[in-house]
Amino acid sequence: MKVAGTSGQISRSGFTSSARAVFRMLFSEGQATRPQLCEALGLSRPTMSSSMAELDRFGYVEKIGEIQGAVGRKAAMYRLGEKVGHIISVDAGSTHIRLRVSTLDRRLLHHRTYRLSSSQRYLGDEISVAVAEEIEASRQLTEAAWGPLRAIGIALPSRVVNDDGDARTTRQEQIFSHFTPPADVPVVLENNVNCAAIAEHSHGVAQGRQDFAYVQVGLKIGMGIVLRGQLLQGRNGAAGEISHIAFPFGPNALPANAAELEYYLGTEALMARVHQAWPANAGTPPQDTAHLLTLARDGHEAANAAVERHARDIGAVVATCVSIVDPGLVVLGGGIGTSPLILPHVRDMANRLSYPTEIQSSTLGADATVLGIEKLAAEHACNLILGAE
């Protein structure tokens, strides 16, 4: 993740630690009653009173109702107030720009989707232009009740390095070629596969897991790794760049070039192999992977063989990842990754070659990436409001 726009303002918030804890709780849980907050945070009722008063002075909390228990007085229910503001999250994908405007506790305020005129393999000018236009369009709709814009998050189809790393080796700055963020609004950048991993953590099958890996298999192949609840980014923003795994590698084979696996496991080369191996009497070969998967599902022999071999290749990649980080859970995503046809083969291969690991298919749809960057942008905004410490 890279953050631009707020350089060096290490703003201590001025809130007491209990007020910060209350804010964080409402941030993560969405809403809670005072007794619930007391219980969860181990605070006394007087401390809760003063914390709430403290946050209320800034409009940072909002009473949204009362809850009646079995007996006794009603408990007041709170959530974050409107002065907390909102964030804009953008998935700058290869075919679509998906945008969400939401509160810090991720209540959706507005959303839009823009279809790019052509599929963009890499981050370039067209994406930058589209992002600029979409953000501008939604800013026009901003309502007073949304409060201030606290952050803009953008998921990019490129490596992203943080301030320690060397941004010149990535494409990340391309996003700003036609897009200039509003002054004073921090921009949070993160790789789109990493964002999808985050979404699995907050919305998907990896909920509650401290450690897991997300493997996206589609046009390209990539991985996002979450360890101790935090995204692993790497010195060059290259953690999870599994297309750079040594390939081919064997007693008589060493890789000649970097990223050979990217080509081999990409859909282009996969379909080329399918066409080459397609029997003359097996009908017309499939034109894309979706078609290939349909044929395989319907029991087509040649299609099945191709899918199985691809699944076993992916299983080998997963085994390699497990051997290195042993995450306990691997989530498969992407057009091919989510196919139920590949899951058993990946499981079999990975668990035979490596250590016991749960392997699941993602159930999140096309919104996964934008939900992931939304989470990251919200967390960044929350940290800014509560001070770095």
Place this chain on the structure above:
Amino acid sequence: MKVAGTSGQISRSGFTSSARAVFRMLFSEGQATRPQLCEALGLSRPTMSSSMAELDRFGYVEKIGEIQGAVGRKAAMYRLGEKVGHIISVDAGSTHIRLRVSTLDRRLLHHRTYRLSSSQRYLGDEISVAVAEEIEASRQLTEAAWGPLRAIGIALPSRVVNDDGDARTTRQEQIFSHFTPPADVPVVLENNVNCAAIAEHSHGVAQGRQDFAYVQVGLKIGMGIVLRGQLLQGRNGAAGEISHIAFPFGPNALPANAAELEYYLGTEALMARVHQAWPANAGTPPQDTAHLLTLARDGHEAANAAVERHARDIGAVVATCVSIVDPGLVVLGGGIGTSPLILPHVRDMANRLSYPTEIQSSTLGADATVLGIEKLAAEHACNLILGAE
């Protein structure tokens, strides 16, 4: 890391947070003056007074002298007191048992080395017996001034899982087959390669690094990964078990069995390949890797070719690791790993296939592993004294 022996005593220490901070500082720095501690921890002199008094009541600090600045009153120098106690650290290696008795701030009190009668490939009875005897022998020498025994750390040549994992799949419990630790003394277990990685962090070339990987190349091959300053252990204690990387893996090759890389990159298979490829006119082939490296260093052509090929294989493995965790630094250790002959080839291969990564040879000797487990045991003891949180 696995910890046995102290089940469930979540002892809050009763010390103020500043006293704990002072303790931690003396723990990590060894010694410091009061003004230094104030400066480093951001505490006032009155607070330092009360913190010191607090710790002194338990004999947890000790004044060891005074330091005279340019002008003004002398500053008192402190270190951890004898009531803090000591730890026993054991490297249960394949050929030697190395033992150190030391204070929590790692002042050496006693050490001994025992040579096993034969090289043990795996953790078994003989190691357990030897560990029991060595620990018993050094306990006999315990002096009153050493204070209580706070922890026993043992580095094992096996996978080690923590309490979440399934210990039945590892060999770790074998260590207790002939060794029964004293009651009430926690035992800290960790894999020996992970320990060597820790030692690189605290004593070696990885000092000051938040993230790095340590690759040990010798009889077997293994890796220890430190991320955000903490050892990565994995759900099955298998993080860094790079012998399970998919191998062979290529367009026409999938691994048939687990851990094929362990055999291929092990010294046994290496020497077999060397012998097979040895030209008839090149003299007698080397009998072990040390000899092979000597011949290569002296310019022997066939030896050089073998070493280079092995180095490139290792470089491919390093590239795979970098592609997944992108640590920024890889330290090479072990009998073959530390050879200056392989370093350039590993560097070339890894950096060509993957992302910019510093690659260094370890400069620590045979004590690395025991120093690593010493660090872990000391940290565990420190946490117990200061309370969990």
Place this chain on the structure above:
DNA sequence: TTGATTATGTTACGTAGCCTAACAAACAAA
């Protein structure tokens, strides 16, 4: 309806753990 019971929120007040200010002690340099 009315009191008993219970949960919630506020007020009053105590305390721990830090701080600053001021002073005492211990040193070097003038």
Place this chain on the structure above:
DNA sequence: TTTGTTTGTTAGGCTACGTAACATAATCAA
């Protein structure tokens, strides 16, 4: 010896919590 500097202690205040007690608001049983 005096002066200035640094170290350590004493005195006293402040903040962020806590507990105790009370006020408030609900259910429930008579």
